[in-house]
Amino acid sequence: MKMGYCNKMEPFTEVWNLVCEYCKSKITEIAFSTWISRIEPVTLDFTDGVAVLRVPNELHRQTILHYYNAILEEAFRQIFSREIQIRVCVPGELETDAKKEESAENSDNYEFTFDTYIVGSSNKFAHAASMAVASKPASLYNPLFIYGNSGLGKTHLLYAIRNEIGNTDPSMKIVYIKGDEFTNELIEAIRRGTTGEFHQRYRKADVLLVDDIQFIAGKDSTQEEFFHTFNTLYEAKKQIVLTSDRPPKDIATLEERLLTRFEWGLTADIQPPDFETRIAIIKRKAELLKINLPDNVVEYIANRLKNNIRQLEGAVKKMKAYSLLSGETMNIQTAQAAISDIINNDQPTPFTVEKIIDEVARTFGTTVDDIRSAKRSANISGARQMAMYVVREITQMPMTSIGKEFGGRDHSTVVYAIQQVEKNIARDSKTKATVEDIIKNIRDR
Numbered sequence: 202m203k204m205g206y207c208n209k210m211e212p213f214t215e216v217w218n219l220v221c222e223y224c225k226s227k228i229t230e231i232a233f234s235t236w237i238s239r240i241e242p243v244t245l246d247f248t249d250g251v252a253v254l255r256v257p258n259e260l261h262r263q264t265i266l267h268y269y270n271a272i273l274e275e276a277f278r279q280i281f282s283r284e285i286q287i288r289v290c291v292p293g294e295l296e297t298d299a300k301k302e303e304s305a306e307n308s309d310n311y312e313f314t315f316d317t318y319i320v321g322s323s324n325k326f327a328h329a330a331s332m333a334v335a336s337k338p339a340s341l342y343n344p345l346f347i348y349g350n351s352g353l354g355k356t357h358l359l360y361a362i363r364n365e366i367g368n369t370d371p372s373m374k375i376v377y378i379k380g381d382e383f384t385n386e387l388i389e390a391i392r393r394g395t396t397g398e399f400h401q402r403y404r405k406a407d408v409l410l411v412d413d414i415q416f417i418a419g420k421d422s423t424q425e426e427f428f429h430t431f432n433t434l435y436e437a438k439k440q441i442v443l444t445s446d447r448p449p450k451d452i453a454t455l456e457e458r459l460l461t462r463f464e465w466g467l468t469a470d471i472q473p474p475d476f477e478t479r480i481a482i483i484k485r486k487a488e489l490l491k492i493n494l495p496d497n498v499v500e501y502i503a504n505r506l507k508n509n510i511r512q513l514e515g516a517v518k519k520m521k522a523y524s525l526l527s528g529e530t531m532n533i534q535t536a537q538a539a540i541s542d543i544i545n546n547d548q549p550t551p552f553t554v555e556k557i558i559d560e561v562a563r564t565f566g567t568t569v570d571d572i573r574s575a576k577r578s579a580n581i582s583g584a585r586q587m588a589m590y591v592v593r594e595i596t597q598m599p600m601t602s603i604g605k606e607f608g609g610r611d612h613s614t615v616v617y618a619i620q621q622v623e624k625n626i627a628r629d630s631k632t633k634a635t636v637e638d639i640i641k642n643i644r645d646r
């Protein structure tokens with residue numbers, strides 16, 4: 202049996218019917234109906250000699266690969282008198298699926314707007330203030346300082362402000378930046394001698410939105426730069442919105458002059474959502490992801506994930522993924538699995554020496570390479586001593602191993618460095634605050 206063919210068939214139903222006929226003649230009816238009849242033909246590519254088949258789940262894939270691969274290849278050989286290799290995929294794996302997923306994703310990736318923000322007692326003040334700022338930039342609260350723990354919707358509000366202002370007045374120059382990126386960009390600009398461009402970018406904004414401003418604290422040149430940016434914008438009556446995980450007064454190494462400025466406008470906090478708000482959020486996320494969650498499942502999730510909206514959203518997404526991949530229904534068992542995945546994934550990542558040196562480098566306005574190098578300028582030596590101290594504090598690594606991490610320095614150098622930092626901590630509160638902020642930033646990152 203031979204067929205004329207073009208290079209790629211998508212899907213290849215006719216050919217597939219022939220393959221099925223062949224298999225039926227070789228295996229039992231039960232085996233056929235259990236395994237072969239549930240295969241979906243996806244593409245047949247003659248150039249590569251590959252047939253892609255889709256099966257409902259991983260177990261099915263493994264069975265086909267182990268027990269039916271040979272017979273399927275034989276069927277193709279009979280039909281085309283040539284070798285065709287079989288590739289078996291499960292839903293979600295293929296490009297076509299990727300595209301479908303992408304469009305589904307896009308609907309998942311709903312925009313961070315005021316429309317998609319659920320308001321409850323825990324966030325209504327921050328929400329109202331953000332709406333006010335978005336409707337009349339720089340006339341009501343300037344700066345607006347929003348703070349709250351991770352995953353409670355600070356970034357969502359910043360984006361909502363950006364979207365709202367951008368839609369109302371597309372001519373507005375809106376700049377969004379994260380505090381640590383601001384630091385990185387500044388260090389880079391100083392290194393390349395392009396600070397002029399850096400100033401322009403931020404000081405010419407109509408609206409400046411800085412997420413996680415706490416990351417600039419303790420970093421002298423960044424704070425200096427931000428101070429001037431702030432003043433320029435404020436005096437030109439431009440809107441500034443800042444977010445942080447703490448209120449200004451709790452950012453230990455924030456310069457006094459910045460602290461005062463951050464409190465000039467309005468400070469609004471976001472607390473963890475109450476039960477009703479959690480229920481509303483889960484339902485809304487499920488609706489946006491186009492999945493149907495029974496009320497008992499919604500309540501089950503709301504009773505277990507209380508402090509972080511990102512996790513609530515993660516649970517709903519996980520449930521959708523389970524249902525797409527294995528056709529599982531939305532019940533308490535699936536919710537249980539989704540939640541335990543999230544809680545397990547939520548374990549803090551271990552502190553690596555790299556991560557620690559990176560944060561210290563940022564704080565001192567230098568680089569990881571410099572800290573690990575033999576350079577001896579005061580700032581780099583100070584950063585190196587601090588990095589050794591923090592590595593010891595966090596990891597309890599032996600001194601000799603710490604030495605190796607810092608360009609092969611010996612035990613006594615590490616001991617000396619740590620003693621120096623200890624002395625500084627004892628005699629000035631700024632060093633102590635710097636250490637605390639560095640450790641907190643490493644944890645939060």
Ligand SMILES: Nc1ncnc2c1ncn2[C@@H]1O[C@H](COP(=O)(O)OP(=O)(O)OP(=O)(O)O)[C@@H](O)[C@H]1O
Nearest residue numbers: 317318319320350351352353354355356357510511
């Ligand atoms: N009130 C809300 N209504 C709807 N979705 C929300 C709400 N609050 C947070 N979310 C969603 O939760 C997720 C986490 O929110 P977001 O990233 O804004 O948190 P964050 O406070 O900026 O956290 P981090 O400090 O870790 O950056 C986002 O997907 C956001 O859309």
